[in-house]
Amino acid sequence: MPTETSIKIHPRRPRHQLKGRQPSDAARAEVRALIGPPPAEGHRRDLLIEHLHALNDHWHGLFERHLVALAAEMRLSMAEVYEVASFYHHFELLRDDAAAPRLTVRVCQSLSCQLAGAGDLLARLPALLGTDVQVVPAPCIGRCEQAPAALVGQRALGYATAQDIVSMSSKASAPASQAQAAPEVIAFEAYHQGGGYALAQAVARGERDAEGVMAALEHAGLRGLGGAGFPAGRKWRIVRGFDAPG
Ligand code: FES
Numbered sequence: 001m002p003t004e005t006s007i008k009i010h011p012r013r014p015r016h017q018l019k020g021r022q023p024s025d026a027a028r029a030e031v032r033a034l035i036g037p038p039p040a041e042g043h044r045r046d047l048l049i050e051h052l053h054a055l056n057d058h059w060h061g062l063f064e065r066h067l068v069a070l071a072a073e074m075r076l077s078m079a080e081v082y083e084v085a086s087f088y089h090h091f092e093l094l095r096d097d098a099a100a101p102r103l104t105v106r107v108c109q110s111l112s113c114q115l116a117g118a119g120d121l122l123a124r125l126p127a128l129l130g131t132d133v134q135v136v137p138a139p140c141i142g143r144c145e146q147a148p149a150a151l152v153g154q155r156a157l158g159y160a161t162a163q164d165i166v167s168m169s170s171k172a173s174a175p176a177s178q179a180q181a182a183p184e185v186i187a188f189e190a191y192h193q194g195g196g197y198a199l200a201q202a203v204a205r206g207e208r209d210a211e212g213v214m215a216a217l218e219h220a221g222l223r224g225l226g227g228a229g230f231p232a233g234r235k236w237r238i239v240r241g242f243d244a245p246g
Pocket of ligand 1: 108112139
Protein backbone atom coordinates (compact mmCIF):
# COMPACT_ATOMS: atom_id res chain seq x y z
CA MET A 1 0.00 0.00 0.00
CA PRO A 2 1.51 3.38 -0.94
CA THR A 3 2.64 5.47 1.98
CA GLU A 4 2.07 9.15 2.21
CA THR A 5 5.65 9.88 1.17
CA SER A 6 5.60 7.48 -1.84
CA ILE A 7 2.65 9.13 -3.60
CA LYS A 8 3.69 11.69 -6.21
CA ILE A 9 1.14 14.19 -7.33
CA HIS A 10 1.82 15.41 -10.87
CA PRO A 11 0.71 18.92 -11.66
CA ARG A 12 -2.22 19.02 -14.05
CA ARG A 13 -1.25 19.80 -17.69
CA PRO A 14 -2.60 23.18 -18.77
CA ARG A 15 -5.45 22.74 -21.26
CA HIS A 16 -3.60 24.48 -24.10
CA GLN A 17 -0.76 21.91 -24.00
CA LEU A 18 -1.27 18.88 -26.28
CA LYS A 19 -0.41 15.34 -25.19
CA GLY A 20 2.62 13.50 -26.58
CA ARG A 21 5.58 14.70 -28.60
CA GLN A 22 4.91 17.84 -30.61
CA PRO A 23 6.20 18.29 -34.18
CA SER A 24 8.90 20.88 -34.78
CA ASP A 25 8.35 23.57 -37.41
CA ALA A 26 11.42 22.30 -39.26
CA ALA A 27 10.11 18.73 -39.45
CA ARG A 28 6.69 19.94 -40.61
CA ALA A 29 8.35 21.97 -43.36
CA GLU A 30 10.37 18.92 -44.46
CA VAL A 31 7.23 16.81 -44.60
CA ARG A 32 5.29 19.50 -46.46
CA ALA A 33 8.04 19.80 -49.03
CA LEU A 34 7.27 16.19 -50.01
CA ILE A 35 3.53 15.79 -49.52
CA GLY A 36 2.40 19.38 -50.06
CA PRO A 37 0.42 21.63 -47.74
CA PRO A 38 -2.87 20.28 -46.42
CA PRO A 39 -5.79 21.02 -48.74
CA ALA A 40 -8.83 22.82 -47.29
CA GLU A 41 -10.54 19.48 -46.58
CA GLY A 42 -7.35 18.03 -45.03
CA HIS A 43 -4.99 15.35 -46.33
CA ARG A 44 -6.60 12.12 -47.52
CA ARG A 45 -6.04 9.49 -44.85
CA ASP A 46 -5.89 6.70 -47.45
CA LEU A 47 -2.68 8.24 -48.83
CA LEU A 48 -0.76 7.53 -45.63
CA ILE A 49 1.33 4.75 -47.19
CA GLU A 50 2.14 6.87 -50.25
CA HIS A 51 3.32 9.68 -47.98
CA LEU A 52 5.41 7.25 -45.94
CA HIS A 53 7.02 6.03 -49.17
CA ALA A 54 7.80 9.61 -50.21
CA LEU A 55 9.53 10.25 -46.89
CA ASN A 56 11.31 6.91 -46.84
CA ASP A 57 12.62 7.34 -50.39
CA HIS A 58 13.77 10.90 -49.88
CA TRP A 59 15.36 10.52 -46.46
CA HIS A 60 16.38 6.86 -46.86
CA GLY A 61 14.37 6.00 -43.80
CA LEU A 62 11.56 7.23 -41.58
CA PHE A 63 12.91 9.46 -38.86
CA GLU A 64 10.91 9.88 -35.65
CA ARG A 65 10.56 13.63 -36.18
CA HIS A 66 8.99 13.08 -39.60
CA LEU A 67 6.50 10.53 -38.30
CA VAL A 68 5.41 12.98 -35.60
CA ALA A 69 5.12 15.79 -38.17
CA LEU A 70 3.26 13.56 -40.66
CA ALA A 71 0.73 12.56 -37.99
CA ALA A 72 0.12 16.25 -37.24
CA GLU A 73 -0.13 17.20 -40.93
CA MET A 74 -2.61 14.39 -41.62
CA ARG A 75 -4.46 14.82 -38.32
CA LEU A 76 -3.88 11.19 -37.46
CA SER A 77 -2.79 9.77 -34.14
CA MET A 78 0.91 9.01 -33.81
CA ALA A 79 -0.02 5.40 -32.94
CA GLU A 80 -1.83 4.99 -36.27
CA VAL A 81 1.10 6.34 -38.29
CA TYR A 82 3.62 4.26 -36.35
CA GLU A 83 1.57 1.06 -36.72
CA VAL A 84 1.49 1.39 -40.50
CA ALA A 85 5.15 2.42 -40.74
CA SER A 86 6.31 -0.47 -38.58
CA PHE A 87 4.12 -3.09 -40.29
CA TYR A 88 5.84 -3.01 -43.69
CA HIS A 89 9.42 -4.17 -44.07
CA HIS A 90 9.95 -1.66 -46.91
CA PHE A 91 10.22 1.11 -44.37
CA GLU A 92 13.28 1.94 -42.32
CA LEU A 93 12.38 3.26 -38.87
CA LEU A 94 15.15 5.52 -37.60
CA ARG A 95 15.78 7.45 -34.41
CA ASP A 96 16.45 11.11 -34.96
CA ASP A 97 20.06 10.75 -33.86
CA ALA A 98 20.72 7.77 -36.17
CA ALA A 99 22.40 7.93 -39.57
CA ALA A 100 20.46 6.45 -42.48
CA PRO A 101 22.33 3.48 -44.02
CA ARG A 102 23.66 3.99 -47.55
CA LEU A 103 21.77 0.92 -48.61
CA THR A 104 19.60 -1.75 -47.01
CA VAL A 105 19.70 -5.38 -48.17
CA ARG A 106 16.72 -7.47 -47.10
CA VAL A 107 17.07 -11.23 -47.26
CA CYS A 108 13.83 -13.19 -47.22
CA GLN A 109 13.82 -15.65 -44.36
CA SER A 110 10.43 -17.24 -44.95
CA LEU A 111 10.17 -20.97 -45.52
CA SER A 112 11.19 -21.45 -49.18
CA CYS A 113 14.14 -19.11 -48.84
CA GLN A 114 15.23 -20.64 -45.53
CA LEU A 115 15.34 -24.04 -47.22
CA ALA A 116 17.34 -22.57 -50.10
CA GLY A 117 20.08 -21.01 -47.96
CA ALA A 118 18.81 -17.64 -46.69
CA GLY A 119 20.39 -18.27 -43.28
CA ASP A 120 23.82 -18.62 -44.87
CA LEU A 121 23.36 -15.37 -46.81
CA LEU A 122 22.29 -13.51 -43.69
CA ALA A 123 25.32 -14.77 -41.81
CA ARG A 124 27.87 -13.94 -44.54
CA LEU A 125 26.64 -10.70 -46.08
CA PRO A 126 27.44 -8.18 -43.29
CA ALA A 127 31.16 -8.92 -43.51
CA LEU A 128 31.10 -8.89 -47.33
CA LEU A 129 29.11 -5.67 -47.71
CA GLY A 130 30.75 -3.42 -45.13
CA THR A 131 29.38 -1.20 -42.42
CA ASP A 132 27.51 1.30 -44.60
CA VAL A 133 25.17 -1.40 -45.88
CA GLN A 134 22.52 -2.70 -43.52
CA VAL A 135 21.54 -6.37 -43.86
CA VAL A 136 18.22 -7.37 -42.34
CA PRO A 137 15.97 -10.44 -42.49
CA ALA A 138 12.58 -9.87 -44.13
CA PRO A 139 9.35 -11.82 -44.50
CA CYS A 140 8.32 -13.33 -47.87
CA ILE A 141 8.84 -10.90 -50.77
CA GLY A 142 6.72 -12.88 -53.23
CA ARG A 143 9.56 -14.56 -55.15
CA CYS A 144 9.31 -17.95 -53.46
CA GLU A 145 9.79 -19.74 -56.81
CA GLN A 146 13.21 -18.06 -57.09
CA ALA A 147 14.41 -18.80 -53.55
CA PRO A 148 16.56 -17.56 -51.98
CA ALA A 149 15.35 -14.04 -52.73
CA ALA A 150 16.59 -10.68 -51.55
CA LEU A 151 15.92 -6.98 -52.01
CA VAL A 152 18.90 -4.73 -52.65
CA GLY A 153 17.45 -1.32 -51.89
CA GLN A 154 14.13 -1.54 -53.76
CA ARG A 155 15.44 -4.01 -56.32
CA ALA A 156 14.39 -7.65 -56.06
CA LEU A 157 16.89 -10.41 -56.76
CA GLY A 158 15.88 -14.03 -57.27
CA TYR A 159 18.19 -17.04 -56.89
CA ALA A 160 20.35 -14.63 -54.89
CA THR A 161 23.96 -15.49 -54.23
CA ALA A 162 26.28 -13.51 -51.97
CA GLN A 163 28.30 -12.55 -55.05
CA ASP A 164 25.22 -11.20 -56.91
CA ILE A 165 24.16 -9.18 -53.89
CA VAL A 166 27.64 -7.70 -53.40
CA SER A 167 27.82 -6.80 -57.09
CA MET A 168 24.36 -5.18 -57.12
CA SER A 169 25.10 -3.34 -53.87
CA SER A 170 28.30 -1.82 -55.25
CA LYS A 171 26.38 -0.40 -58.22
CA ALA A 172 23.88 1.23 -55.86
CA SER A 173 26.57 3.74 -54.83
CA ALA A 174 24.31 6.72 -54.15
CA PRO A 175 21.41 6.35 -51.70
CA ALA A 176 19.02 7.94 -54.21
CA SER A 177 19.47 4.91 -56.45
CA GLN A 178 17.41 2.91 -53.96
CA ALA A 179 14.38 4.94 -54.88
CA GLN A 180 15.13 5.16 -58.60
CA ALA A 181 15.78 1.49 -59.25
CA ALA A 182 12.43 0.72 -60.83
CA PRO A 183 12.19 -2.69 -62.52
CA GLU A 184 11.43 -3.07 -66.23
CA VAL A 185 7.69 -3.28 -66.74
CA ILE A 186 5.22 -3.61 -69.62
CA ALA A 187 3.32 -0.33 -69.88
CA PHE A 188 -0.48 -0.43 -69.88
CA GLU A 189 -0.84 0.48 -73.58
CA ALA A 190 1.53 -2.25 -74.74
CA TYR A 191 -0.15 -4.82 -72.52
CA HIS A 192 -3.58 -3.76 -73.74
CA GLN A 193 -2.58 -3.88 -77.40
CA GLY A 194 -1.17 -7.36 -76.87
CA GLY A 195 -4.60 -8.61 -75.77
CA GLY A 196 -4.35 -7.82 -72.06
CA TYR A 197 -7.61 -7.38 -70.15
CA ALA A 198 -9.66 -8.78 -73.07
CA LEU A 199 -11.46 -11.21 -70.75
CA ALA A 200 -12.14 -8.50 -68.16
CA GLN A 201 -13.64 -6.30 -70.89
CA ALA A 202 -15.76 -9.15 -72.19
CA VAL A 203 -17.14 -9.66 -68.68
CA ALA A 204 -17.78 -5.91 -68.31
CA ARG A 205 -19.69 -5.93 -71.63
CA GLY A 206 -21.77 -8.88 -70.46
CA GLU A 207 -20.33 -11.20 -73.15
CA ARG A 208 -18.82 -13.55 -70.56
CA ASP A 209 -20.37 -14.77 -67.36
CA ALA A 210 -18.59 -13.34 -64.31
CA GLU A 211 -19.70 -16.29 -62.18
CA GLY A 212 -18.07 -18.74 -64.59
CA VAL A 213 -14.77 -16.85 -64.43
CA MET A 214 -14.95 -16.76 -60.66
CA ALA A 215 -15.68 -20.48 -60.43
CA ALA A 216 -12.72 -21.27 -62.73
CA LEU A 217 -10.48 -19.16 -60.53
CA GLU A 218 -11.64 -20.91 -57.37
CA HIS A 219 -11.30 -24.33 -58.98
CA ALA A 220 -7.73 -23.52 -60.06
CA GLY A 221 -6.73 -23.11 -56.40
CA LEU A 222 -4.66 -20.00 -57.15
CA ARG A 223 -3.37 -18.33 -53.99
CA GLY A 224 -1.73 -14.99 -53.30
CA LEU A 225 2.01 -14.80 -52.74
CA GLY A 226 1.85 -12.13 -50.06
CA GLY A 227 2.58 -14.56 -47.25
CA ALA A 228 -0.96 -15.43 -46.11
CA GLY A 229 -1.65 -17.56 -49.20
CA PHE A 230 -5.19 -16.21 -49.41
CA PRO A 231 -7.28 -17.94 -52.13
CA ALA A 232 -7.51 -15.55 -55.09
CA GLY A 233 -11.01 -16.72 -56.10
CA ARG A 234 -12.40 -16.03 -52.64
CA LYS A 235 -10.78 -12.62 -52.58
CA TRP A 236 -12.32 -11.68 -55.94
CA ARG A 237 -15.72 -12.88 -54.73
CA ILE A 238 -15.47 -10.75 -51.59
CA VAL A 239 -14.50 -7.69 -53.63
CA ARG A 240 -17.35 -8.32 -56.06
CA GLY A 241 -19.79 -8.22 -53.14
CA PHE A 242 -19.08 -4.50 -52.62
CA ASP A 243 -20.25 -1.52 -54.62
CA ALA A 244 -17.68 0.08 -56.91
CA PRO A 245 -16.18 3.36 -55.66
CA GLY A 246 -18.40 6.28 -56.64
S1 FES B 1 9.64 -17.46 -49.10
FE1 FES B 1 11.21 -16.13 -49.80
S2 FES B 1 10.25 -14.98 -51.33
FE2 FES B 1 8.64 -16.16 -50.52
